[in-house]
Amino acid sequence: MPDNVNVPDRISTVARIAPVAGVFVVLAALGLSVNAGRLGFDLAGGRLLEAGSLSEVWSAYLAGWHAVDGGTASAAPAALAVLGIFGAVFTPHGFVSLLMIADAPLAGVSAFFATRRLPVQPWVRAVIAAAYGLLPAATAGVAQGRLDVVAVHILLPPVIAGIAGVLSDPGQRWLHSSSLCALGLALLGAFSPLAHLLALAGLVIGFVVLPSPAPLLKRAASVVIVVLVPLALLMPWPTVLVNHPELVLHGLSGPGDPVTAVDLAGLDPGGAGAWPVGLAVLLAAVIAFAVRPGRAAGAGLAVVVLGVAGLLVVRLVAVTPLQGGPVSPGFAGVPLLVIGAGLLWIVLSACRGAAGKPFLAGGAALVVALAVGVVVAGSGGPLHSGGGPALAADQADELARTGRSVLVLGTGPAPALQTGGRMPRFGDEQLAVSAATPGRLAGWQDALVNPEAQRTRAALSGAAASGALFVVLPAGADPRPIVTMAGDLASSVAPTSDGRPVLRLLEPGGQVVLIPPGVARQAVTSQAPTSTLGVTPVDAELPDVRVRVSEGVPGRLLVLAAEHEDGWRAQVDGKPVPIVPAWGHQVAVAVPTTQAEVTLEHPSTLRDVLLLVQIAAALFTLLTAVPTRLREPRPLEPARA
Numbered sequence: 001m002p003d004n005v006n007v008p009d010r011i012s013t014v015a016r017i018a019p020v021a022g023v024f025v026v027l028a029a030l031g032l033s034v035n036a037g038r039l040g041f042d043l044a045g046g047r048l049l050e051a052g053s054l055s056e057v058w059s060a061y062l063a064g065w066h067a068v069d070g071g072t073a074s075a076a077p078a079a080l081a082v083l084g085i086f087g088a089v090f091t092p093h094g095f096v097s098l099l100m101i102a103d104a105p106l107a108g109v110s111a112f113f114a115t116r117r118l119p120v121q122p123w124v125r126a127v128i129a130a131a132y133g134l135l136p137a138a139t140a141g142v143a144q145g146r147l148d149v150v151a152v153h154i155l156l157p158p159v160i161a162g163i164a165g166v167l168s169d170p171g172q173r174w175l176h177s178s179s180l181c182a183l184g185l186a187l188l189g190a191f192s193p194l195a196h197l198l199a200l201a202g203l204v205i206g207f208v209v210l211p212s213p214a215p216l217l218k219r220a221a222s223v224v225i226v227v228l229v230p231l232a233l234l235m236p237w238p239t240v241l242v243n244h245p246e247l248v249l250h251g252l253s254g255p256g257d258p259v260t261a262v263d264l265a266g267l268d269p270g271g272a273g274a275w276p277v278g279l280a281v282l283l284a285a286v287i288a289f290a291v292r293p294g295r296a297a298g299a300g301l302a303v304v305v306l307g308v309a310g311l312l313v314v315r316l317v318a319v320t321p322l323q324g325g326p327v328s329p330g331f332a333g334v335p336l337l338v339i340g341a342g343l344l345w346i347v348l349s350a351c352r353g354a355a356g357k358p359f360l361a362g363g364a365a366l367v368v369a370l371a372v373g374v375v376v377a378g379s380g381g382p383l384h385s386g387g388g389p390a391l392a393a394d395q396a397d398e399l400a401r402t403g404r405s406v407l408v409l410g411t412g413p414a415p416a417l418q419t420g421g422r423m424p425r426f427g428d429e430q431l432a433v434s435a436a437t438p439g440r441l442a443g444w445q446d447a448l449v450n451p452e453a454q455r456t457r458a459a460l461s462g463a464a465a466s467g468a469l470f471v472v473l474p475a476g477a478d479p480r481p482i483v484t485m486a487g488d489l490a491s492s493v494a495p496t497s498d499g500r501p502v503l504r505l506l507e508p509g510g511q512v513v514l515i516p517p518g519v520a521r522q523a524v525t526s527q528a529p530t531s532t533l534g535v536t537p538v539d540a541e542l543p544d545v546r547v548r549v550s551e552g553v554p555g556r557l558l559v560l561a562a563e564h565e566d567g568w569r570a571q572v573d574g575k576p577v578p579i580v581p582a583w584g585h586q587v588a589v590a591v592p593t594t595q596a597e598v599t600l601e602h603p604s605t606l607r608d609v610l611l612l613v614q615i616a617a618a619l620f621t622l623l624t625a626v627p628t629r630l631r632e633p634r635p636l637e638p639a640r641a
Helices: 007-034 054-062 079-086 092-101 103-114 122-133 136-143 147-168 174-191 193-209 216-233 237-243 246-250 261-265 279-291 297-316 333-349 359-377 393-402 437-449 453-465 480-486 517-523 605-625
Strands: 405-408 417-420 468-472 490-493 502-505 512-515 536-538 545-549 557-563 569-572 575-577 580-582 586-590 596-601
Touching (some): 007 359, 054 079, 079 092, 079 174, 092 103, 103 147, 122 333, 122 359, 136 147, 136 333, 136 359, 147 193, 174 216, 193 216, 193 297, 216 605, 297 333, 453 468, 453 502, 480 490, 480 502, 512 545, 517 557, 545 557, 557 580, 557 596, 586 596
Parallel strands (some): 405 468
Antiparallel strands (some): 490 502, 512 557, 557 586, 569 596, 580 586
């Protein structure tokens, strides 16, 4: 008999777990089958670059200066900090690969728990959550390696639920719920500034328009926390977004592909990995509202309107990508995810109470339609296992030892990328470089992809002067014409791991070089050296350089493989001296004829202050997000005689 006492409790527990377990198992099985050719913790390709090791990710995030595209003091994207935190177990890139492969089940479970307060039967919520996990925009995001779209897909439901809770009634634990909502919004904004702005717009408009029984002061305080705390948590990344709004439109994964109106109506953002089967979601929302209209559908309709507004901005406003390239509209994946979430909310609103049972069959048909699109198109796209292109071992070792850079040419309209000491990694493409850098790299790329003797030699000399040691050509390119034209400037060496040709630049160079008067005159008047006679590499590392130069002839220059941008300071024997632009874009300083100590540095005081603000915001959020047990008021004891 005692063994049967807890049978009802066990049955109740199974009944609660079964719907979400069913969602996870079905979507996980579907995800594993679609991604069967991508299984592994080393996914790369398309818009996804490798993230590197844990120490490399944190070093890149905390660095005040980055050896990317000639060097920049731009703040790194906040997504690196998120990968550094959650990638402590699997390594950051392993965590990214896990998100890509498990996107559908994670998003489905996220949507199921985010709707737990709705008066809808669990199995109905499970079916709608499964439909959310299979939205075409997310499938395309995975296939194309767009991590920002995948992150939004997983985080969007709890963020919407948190904002809805703040707007309706924060409750007695308003500080706890507001901090949790702010934390979710910060995670969302770390990967997609556009999703962050859409969420803030919905929060502010809802606060102004919607009535609530909660006290106005409590609601206002909650809204202020949700608005301001994420900005502090993301510091100093928002400063880059303000100065470069193209990052908001293009996101972390860059511009979008051509797309038709039918694709957008079917929640397909264009490119590989999806079919416009989202038309079934639109049809389901229309039928649900027609069969059972009500005020409950208003919230879902508001989310749809926000998503449509974001879609119009992304597709109608074309801008130049941050790293250069043709003027392009943004990728429609994030706005379409918002629209899809709103449409499914409308469907859920028609399933309130006992009315949800008749909708189960229709919901199952919806899931089947979305699953067909995933199975047919989801396995395509450039995302693959095996990691990104890597240099031969001896080349990679030399690059890391010398700190010199590698110039990786893009394929088609994709821009070139120059990185110091290593191959390009995740986060490099989101760094804001100087205004002239994209044009210079585009010129080098054109001269090497379409070789002409004079232009090609000038490009190779200019790349070497900027510190480059290797040049990785696009896949399928023939290096022989370039080597023939280059003469003593470059030679062909072992290709990358994926077969891309690699050139080694032969001119003397380094992170810091001392150039003689003849070459120095060229440095201040031309864009590339015609002679490197007498150029001497100096044993120093960027960005803080401290060297002692010996006596010599007048007119010498100490040249850094760093882009000339605001913030550089130079001193000779402790006295400030002006920066001299070398080759039109590099940092240099004139060296005296006598023995002297030359110092160049790029201080990052403001960034350090913003990082302290971020740490303070993180401590506040963690302390207030932990729930506290509210004490029930004790009943009054009767007075004793």
